[in-house]
Amino acid sequence: MKPFMQEFIVGFILVMVLVIFTIGGLSNMHDAQELVAGLILLATLIVFTLGKSPVFRVDRAGMSIIGASLMTAFGILSLEEAVQAIDAKTIVVLFSLMVVVSNLKLAGFFTYIGKVVFTHIHTGKTLLLAVIFMSGILSSIVINDIVCLLFTPVVIMICLKVKVNPIPYLLAVAMASNIGSACTFIGNPQNVLIGSLSQVPAGEYFLSAAPISFLGLIMLYLAISFKYKNDLSVSFEYKSDNNSIIHKYLLSKTIIVLALVIVFYLVGFDLSLTASFGAAFLLINARIKPERVYEDIDFNLLIMFIGLFIIIAGVEKSGLLDLINSFLPPEYMKEIPLFSVMAIVLSNIVSNVPAVLLLRYYIPVDEQILWQALALLSTIAGNLTVFGSIANLIVIEIAKKQGIKVTSNQYLKIGFPLTILLSIISIIWFEFIN
Structure with a gap:
């Protein structure tokens, strides 16, 4: 599969999950946040362990940006809470x-x-x-x-x-x-x-x-x-x-x-x-x-x-x-x-x-x-x-x-x-x- 198709599919999946998450399609919002946070953490740890993404050209710094953005995009943290989290x-x-x-x-x-x-x-x-x-x-x-x-x-x-x-x-x-x-x-x-x-x-x-x-x-x-x-x-x-x-x-x-x-x-x-x-x-x-x-x-x-x-x-x-x-x-x-x-x-x-x-x-x-x-x-x-x-x-x-x-x-x-x-x-x- 060509790289641009991979990027398009991943982006489309993220958008769809975000839409479902936002309109409350998941029955238990607390469980949904746990699931999403767990997936973000897992993806981050995989990239940190390998040094880069096994699929895309994403390094540790890039994965940190992506993970942090997703935490706010899915409403797990507000922008104010994200800023306060930074030491x-x-x-x-x-x-x-x-x-x-x-x-x-x-x-x-x-x-x-x-x-x-x-x-x-x-x-x-x-x-x-x-x-x-x-x-x-x-x-x-x-x-x-x-x-x-x-x-x-x-x-x-x-x-x-x-x-x-x-x-x-x-x-x-x-x-x-x-x-x-x-x-x-x-x-x-x-x-x-x-x-x-x-x-x-x-x-x-x-x-x-x-x-x-x-x-x-x-x-x-x-x-x-x-x-x-x-x-x-x-x-x-x-x-x-x-x-x-x-x-x-x-x-x-x-x-x-x-x-x-x-x-x-x-x-x-x-x-x-x-x-x-x-x-x-x-x-x-x-x-x-x-x-x-x-x-x-x-x-x-x-x-x-x-x-x-x-x-x-x-x-x-x-x-x-x-x-x-x-x-x-x-x-x-x-x-x-x-x-x-x-x-x-x-x-x-x-x-x-x-x-x-x-x-x-x-x-x-x-x-x-x-x-x-x-x-x-x-x-x-x-x-x-x-x-x-x-x-x-x-x-x-x-x-x-x-x-x-x-x-x-x-x-x-x-x-x-x-x-x-x-x-x-x-x-x-x-x-x-x-």
Whole structure:
């Protein structure tokens, strides 16, 4: 069947269902809303799981828009309720951090890091250790997806220049970015969301999650070193290019702003306030055109979040969430082991952001330990499979464009056992500190 015919048929079916729904042709309006909300949620989760629609050229952001529109079109949510469902603080924080990271990129920060650090490294194992901890640390202070986007090309360039197998180092970038980002509320999109929804102080969460993240980075180093011991048993001499441009003023200014944003956040200021003020200050620039900053803003991610807020709010209002609760009773979900397992499983089935939006209804606002477990484990779960985190896919796609193939099997051999072991340790840790 031709594409335009498929689009016409789907559009016609939607219009007919909408007409029937509007004129009250379905006997029980409440049941009808549950059914429609369930179908919208199912379609959304399928696209999020696969990364795109199996029929049409619809990605995650597009499905979020479609799902949110249908929630209002079928009257499950009014336009006012849809707007209220959007967590503006989360969107502001994500956008503001993207502005900060864009300035870091334009200043040549990642190139500068490579120049300063990697020129002092002469063995494969030392290079692996540097890649793991740099990726982990950077991902704890800026969103890990962006770190992978900007840091992966640097790692590939170094590997090709010193003629070493890039696979272990690319696996290190992806997995370390997930592990490192797990220890803060600004390390990845789902943790930004949790930081906004919960009442957990940022410093308190860092103290509880940092030991697990640090242990995870050590375990990752040991796992890759064991698996790729022959590839890492090399020596080399890396010399950086002298023609790389570093904007020292912009770099200094951006690092100071980022440091102040983090410090003020840790002492108790609202992150959306400090991050937006920092981003606004960076946009006051006489040297860089604003268009260059906006080019690095991931608007797809922002749209995806906005749509998901509306979709999940529609699911809640329709009553479908009560039906889900009958299969996962809230009283049992308060137990850390079961809740943690559900966070890991859901994060790998539907991606970690939708998993957080669904599981948040099982957590009372004052249940800080469950919020912390959700933030840590939904992020660590990203290392279970290659599809568990968008950061993983970013690394693989960038490598693919450079002619380097990272397979699911290569990822699984490291990520699966590492995630299972680290998750068990995390659950025991939260039971201990609870």
